[in-house]
Amino acid sequence: MPVVPADEPAPVPSAAPPSGAHPLRVAVVGAGPAGIYAADALTRQDAVPVAVDLIDRLPTPFGLVRHGIAPDHPKMRAIRDTLHRSLEHPLVRFVGNVDVGSDITLAELRRHVDAVVYTYGASLDRRLGIEGEHLPGSLAATDLVAWYTGHPDADRARVEAALAGVRSVVVVGVGNVALDVARVLSRTPEELEPTDMPQHVLDVLAAAPVEEVTVLGRRGPAQATFTTQELRELDGLADATVLVDPAELELDPGSEERAATDRNVSRNLAVLRGWADHTATGGRVRLRLRFFRRPVRLLGTDRVAGVEVERTAVDGDGRAMGTGELEVLPADLVVRSVGYRGLPLPGLPVDERSGTVPNEAGRVLRDGEVSPGEYAAGWIKRGPSGVVGHNKHDARETIASLLADAADGVLRTAGPVDDLVDTLVARGVEPVLLDDWRAIDAAETALGASRGRARTTLHERETLLAAVRAAAARS
Template sequence: MSRSLRVAVVGAGPAGLYAADSLIKSVTPDTGRGVSVDIFEKMPAPYGLIRYGVAPDHPRIKGIVNALQRILDRPEVRFFGNVEYGVDVKLDELKQFYDAVVFSTGAEKDRPLDIPGIDLDGSHGAADFVSWYDGHPDVPRTWPLDAREVAVLGVGNVALDVARILAKDADELLATEIPDNVHAGLAASPVTDVHVFGRRGPAQAKFTPLELRELDHSPNVEVVVHPEGIDFDAASMAAIRSNKQVEMVVKTLQEWAIRDVGSRPRRLHLHFLQAPVEVLGSGSVSGLRTERMELDGEGGVRGTGEFTDWPVQAVYRAVGYLSSPLADLPFDHSSGTVPHRAGRVLDLDERPMSGVYVTGWVKRGPIGLIGHTKGCSLETVTSLLADAPDLREAPTRSPGAVVRFLEERAVPFTTNEGWSKLDAHELALGAARGRERVKVVDRGEMTDVSRG
């Protein structure tokens, strides 16, 4: 019989949990091999971007937690929360306990946008704002919401999330798990208009049809599509004909562009073919300058030299996420990913690092929806299993040795049982107010509740 595989997964978001699931499901009578997986997560709670990267008014997307929890509940899986890789544990230490290590640390930093004025006060990264409204324990509890007119740069799903949260009446979010401090901040916001800018045309927008249609569901927000940006070239028409989602997005935008503007108290504007070229202001944001673009017939755009200044007092860039470098692993700073071949991490000489793997956004970049992560994780696990006969066996294989190691380091780690306590606590906080859940934000409180 083959020896049992002990695997550490660093990161308890969808990518890490899907990798654990694929590993456990690889065990069949034919393999004659057992697999145990320990998942390490720097947050006291699991789920990664599901908990800290998805807007609170997306309950359908968050329903995926039920499937993820079933993975955590498997007897072959253990969860160690509140353990930060590179701080509480290093790669060579993990290799003392595990035959293989899979990194699935995601992407939580904002990709920079190199235009003049982007560093002015009032210019923000979307990832930072998402962390705030999702109650991330490591960000400030307050957010500067004093602008009446706001610009959001980008036309992906994150840009629409940011725009929708900024534009909505805060009380609409009380049906969600929105933290108290976030509700209070949004309730005091004086915003009247949120402008979303995309440098390309509607057929090149990156958001999904569902995400787009959700913009129009608020009784307090009028969605306004500016018709001068609704333009198509040969490449656009080819994209519409070949992709059903693109066709649905374009159809919705065309319908909204010709309808009468209603009288809801707040407005969310969608502008296409407007490229941001400068954030205006002295010390703080007082406007945004964009250049009118035109389609070049091949899927790209070119500038027209026609500029418009928009009187906004805040700018949010939603032009993509970046992963952070990981201690003792190579990192491609241009792509924001760990170099790999089919999930096998490559060293500086482009040779596979034995027993070290990567999956999720830190592997392929922040592209694709949550469902795409399954295939990505399966590829990595397939590589790991193919390498299994040649992997160096971890010298310390007792499951209790990891627990003793963390206790000797005085790491206040949490467990799956502790997460169940925190989950029940948040549900109870919500029930007391007639809500489904109230999310706990403070890391110390999360840890204390989890550890009993």
């Protein structure tokens, strides 16, 4: 359906306080970790009766746990088993395949519920802003990750064209996502075969003749944001050798001080220094970690052929300063992984610079004033930082604000209104509920079993919905 321009948000009704007969109805927009943790925080308390609709535009829950954590991290992806328990709570209703802003406007949604919690994350990538970034063979990490995790919106044709014949890859960024990309591209087909990647992803990666992957950081190793666990995994690949330049591990006084006070930095440096004597081995992928280098332009005509980089130095404030010294790195593929920012929903303010919804302790601000009944949690609240578990504390803070507002009479129930799902169905929308998700889950498990795996991800929206319809026809 086309996007419907948003009206002004509906005012919070002035009616009865929440009761067992008329609980506080809360819509949580986004069924990733932040949204599920918010639903969990709402249902774990007993001071205010609640009923929660957990809405997502995809037919599947779990957000970045499903479509962000790399498929070769099965232990980390297993967190969805924990999250699933919250979906099964009797006061929580999963409502997938519903796009707020298209299938229902924000103003309409607010008329169905007493409060809305926005937890839909930060899905837009940040660009490098350099010459040649538009060339084929230049991708955002968000594009590549969406493709190899089987996201329904992945641009399969563009990504697969970029990977065709690739031998040299440059990944710009030194966070965990950058390391995920480098690791996945450096793995052998045999290492990736047991994962839940869609079959076409496995086929394309198996055919890509990658020989060298360079991870590029514009500052030094003391300023890198990857975690030690992610870093160590690079040295366990079956057919890749991690290479670092010992000269790039030398620290200025400011970086030495940072390493002395930050355990993650000191552990990272210990790992990197342990690799300083590695040498390239014939027939193995060379996985290089380069520091003090920033891209200044991508080279090529029909597609990317290389990256011109400038050597940098870190100043006293930890900023990267150019030195004017240039070099060219060969590259058939450049993947930028330099951050994320949030998209605004129609009718919801988002700060363009930070990519977050303005808020105070999770309470949404409109024109500097608290907007009663609107809250934010997760990356759209605080920005793209932290690991999955950080969303739990973040969601608890937001829900504490919501519950305080309910206790203070700011939030009050409006009494019976039309059911959200009934309204959506009447419009021709096909909402996916929990039993429908179970049908998708079963279909993916069965497909994986047919190929000797625990699961194979269904990547097309219509295929996901077909699994729902097939299960409904059998019941």
